[in-house]
Amino acid sequence: xxxxxxxxxxxxxxxxxxxxxxxxxxxxxxxxxxxxxxxxxxxxxxxxxxxxxxxxxxxxxxxxxxxxxxxxxxxxxxxxxxxxxxxxxxxxxxxxxxxxxxxxxxxxxxxxxxxxxxxxxxxxxxxxxxxxxxxxxxxxxxxxxxxxxxxxxxxxxxxxxxxxxxxxxxxxxxxxxxxxxxxxxxxxxxxxxxxxxxxxxxxxxxxxxxxxxxxxxxxxxxxxxxxxxxxxxxxxxxxxxxxxx
Numbered sequence: 001x002x003x004x005x006x007x008x009x010x011x012x013x014x015x016x017x018x019x020x021x022x023x024x025x026x027x028x029x030x031x032x033x034x035x036x037x038x039x040x041x042x043x044x045x046x047x048x049x050x051x052x053x054x055x056x057x058x059x060x061x062x063x064x065x066x067x068x069x070x071x072x073x074x075x076x077x078x079x080x081x082x083x084x085x086x087x088x089x090x091x092x093x094x095x096x097x098x099x100x101x102x103x104x105x106x107x108x109x110x111x112x113x114x115x116x117x118x119x120x121x122x123x124x125x126x127x128x129x130x131x132x133x134x135x136x137x138x139x140x141x142x143x144x145x146x147x148x149x150x151x152x153x154x155x156x157x158x159x160x161x162x163x164x165x166x167x168x169x170x171x172x173x174x175x176x177x178x179x180x181x182x183x184x185x186x187x188x189x190x191x192x193x194x195x196x197x198x199x200x201x202x203x204x205x206x207x208x209x210x211x212x213x214x215x216x217x218x219x220x221x222x223x224x225x226x227x228x229x230x231x232x233x234x235x236x237x238x239x240x241x242x243x244x245x
Contacts, residue, residue, distance in 0.1 A: 002204070048172050048224040056162055062154040065236040071150045075143040082136040088129050093118070154234075161227075161234035168224035175213070175220040182213035 029035075062068055096116045189206035192198045232238075 006208075048169060048221050049228055052166075052169070056158075058155050058158045058162075061158055061235055062151055065154050067236065068147070068150055068154060071143070071147040075140070075147050078136070078140040078143040082133070082140050085129070085133045085136040088132070157234050161231045165224070165227040165231040168220070168227035172217070172220045172224045175217040179213045179217045182210040186210040 095118075098114050186206055186209075189198060189203055193200070193203040
């Protein structure tokens with residue numbers, strides 16, 4: 001009965017894995033802009049990067065993030081708008097000059113020239129323009145606050161993603177040790193069972209422990225792979241970034 005239950009559980013997990021694989025292909029196709037469930041495959045060996053020995057400068061990574069670049073651009077735009085609003089408040093001086101010939105006969109033989117100077121002063125619009133300056137100044141302060149907030153959020157997000165990635169990578173090594181121990185124990189158990197030194201129940205317990213260790217190791221690898229993808233995403237990286245790394 002226990003063997004049949006284990007077999008049913010294994011069949012269910014295989015079917016579940018296939019369904020999850022199809023769902024993952026569908027989601028990937030959507031992100032790639034493909035229509036329908038087109039065949040999707042992967043190349044290369046499955047390996048988990050640990051990030052061990054890397055020195056991470058969170059401040060520098062935040063400065064390179066596209067989200068922060070967008071906030072900086074908005075802040076600079078608000079700064080230029082404030083400068084433009086202030087410039088509209090000052091008097092504006094215009095100068096013009098012209099030269100030509102005039103006469104009642106043709107061709108004209110009398111030279112003439114003129115020089116002009118103009119001044120505009122926003123007397124009646126001063127209040128409106130001052131209000132525009134106040135609004136532009138408020139928008140600049142808001143943009144600066146948004147930039148600081150985005151930077152602080154990025155720093156926290158980066159450190160969280162890095163922590164999860166490193167914890168997951170170290171978890172893979174721990175699960176690998178458990179797997180190696182279970183494999184060694186299973187090898188000994190098979191030899192003992194074949195010679196009658198242990199009972200069938202004891203042997204099945206050892207084999208079940210090996211299966212659980214293998215599943216735990218694979219789960220840890222999958223978690224570490226997702227954590228690595230999350231670390232790349234937190235940096236604002238792309239698939240090209242992952243391939244280059």
